[in-house]
Amino acid sequence: MSFNITNDLKPTIMIQRFLDLEWKQFTRSASFGKSVALKIVMIFFALYFIGMFLIMGVAMYPLLKKISPESDPFILFNGFIFFWILGDLVLRFFFQKLPVMSVKPLLVLPIKRKKIVNFVLNKSALSFFNFLPLFAIVPFGLTLIFNGYSVSTIVVWMFTMLLITLINNYLNFIIESLAAKTELSFLPVILFAGSLYTLNHFELINIADLLSSGIQSVAANPLLLVVLFFILIGLYWYNFTILRNKLFLDSSLQTKTQEVQASNLEWTKKFGDIAPFMQLDLKLLWRNKRPKSAVWMLAFGLLYGLFFYPNPIYQDKEFLFAFVGIFVTGIFLINFGQFIPAWDSGYYKMLMSQNIKYQQYLKSKYTLMTLSVILLFVLSIPYVYFGWKILLAHFAAAVYNIGVNTYVILLGGSFNRKKIDLNQRAAFNFQGTGAVQWLIGLPLLLLPIGIFAVFNFAFSFEIGILVLTLLGVTGIILHQKIMQFITKKYLASKHKMIAAFDQDN
């Protein structure tokens, strides 16, 4: 028996094997073609950000000099680092995923658990998010040196920034793993960043200044780098223990039996032949962790207007009303709709072999989204406090959501080839927080805002509202025709969807 062979392999060979597996997972997945297209879009985004950061790094010194000529740009910049860290953390939370391989099959092979965990963690250090800041830090550092700052101080400073970036990297995974345990997955990071910001803002503790002087002293005294190193090692170690504890077969095999929450859904009978699907959808929403968080997002979306409306700066920015309106009345539509029909991916084969009409299945989803828009519009009526224009804009946005966006998102769903595991436990549940969903969201939000902004600018607020409403009404009138068209699209991609939902990745 060659039982020990893999254990005796050199670490480099082992890592090569792991990388090989990752590559195969990428190229052999069902959504490969789409992934490539998406990767290209992502590369453009990446290049854009790299460009922005480069410009920022180069222009920072002259800019700071211009803003306040008498203060030291280096110290001024360090004052901003606190906000940099907060922003970085929030961004990472939404866009950076822990690079977890499908490790389950590896667990029963003779590979040391430690090695798998270390590989996953080390790989994360090579993330784009860790390189991005360098594009700003290095040019800024170089301009500082060029302007007569001590070379050693600046080099140490750059190194400090690199360490802070890595600390953020590992801190994020800890926050994410905490977040995965709760239903309101985005809450911990908002809470964490928010409370730090508040503490700083009201000067209970002036973290920004503390951090700034901390970084200054590290730059002046390289020995203090040790402190940062210790923090980094501590975070790495903590991540390591979290991950290693999760990496047991029984943590994925063991199932917690859930108590059944039965509820009477007789009222859905009013909707006629789509009632069984609506009942199914409602149970789907209520009994599974992933879709349930889409319901919780309702509260978040509803309060979204409060970010803008109380602020007098936005009082005359009318295009913003349309944006907030689309968002507030459409939050459920976007959150739920973007994963149609992937919500049902686990039993899609069964649905397709059953005696169902596709149109009924889709109409149930449509009805659910429409109901949510109406409900959210009604709940958002109190915003009228900030002006009647807001109410009007919300109304137009709601009609547009019902008459256009529902179809757009249903149509988008026919291109959906990614399975969702409803049963997935908290362990590695970062699925769906990637950039993909944000990309889908763009046309839904930007198109109506663009249309409104154009008419608002060219004619008047009322005309803009009228156009949005008319577009929505047209969609509602053409409901049958559009649904038939969408149904055809779904039928055409039926076999592709079945095949893709059958895959695990």
Add this chain to the structure above:
Amino acid sequence: MITTTNLSKKYNTNPVLNIAHLEIPKGQSFGLVGNNGAGKTTYFSLLLDLIQPTTGCIKNNDIQVNLSEDWKPFTSSFIDESFLIGYLTAEEYFYFVGELRGQNKADVDALVATFEDFFHGEILGQKKYLRDLSKGNQKKAGIVAALIGNPEVIILDEPFANLDPTTQIKLKQIVKDLAKEQGVTVLISSHDLMHVTDVCERIVVLEKGEIVKDIVTSQATLKELENHFAGTQKI
């Protein structure tokens, strides 16, 4: 009832199924046996229009399955656990399937009640979601769901696997009754030669996607099959 003509399925250039002609008459209990990769599940998936044939077609009661959906009302199936909806209880699942097949709650209750001893008290009234049941119990629920709504064609892929001996025996009785007394066409695939010969009137052996044997079951069938699978594979 089910007519297969010139059916083939290829993945890239790799043929996985090739059936020139196969006719399954109404009310027959039909068994499909073969080693792994013989094409059993592929055939059932084609029959349910879950995958597309490379050439040829299957007609279910004169309806070509990949062109029309009209075969769905009288055809039911249980292929694997992906046919279950994990977040429903067994009862809710039965009612859902019932509604899709035009049965009200009372109809479903009446049917399900006849399977009480098959369930062995572990399915109904459990206040558990299907995803929390054991594999064997999930299978029982799936098989019974496939019987809801008086289907004329029932397709079961590997129904005996994962079941305990008591349930296997009960299931055999159920399948026999369906074909004999109610005239239902039952299609079963299995690795277990003994079970299929017990249950099926006719057995077809698939090998690398081709039909190599088509036997009307008799006393000698089990021996014949055993010899076939034990012997050196000749292609």
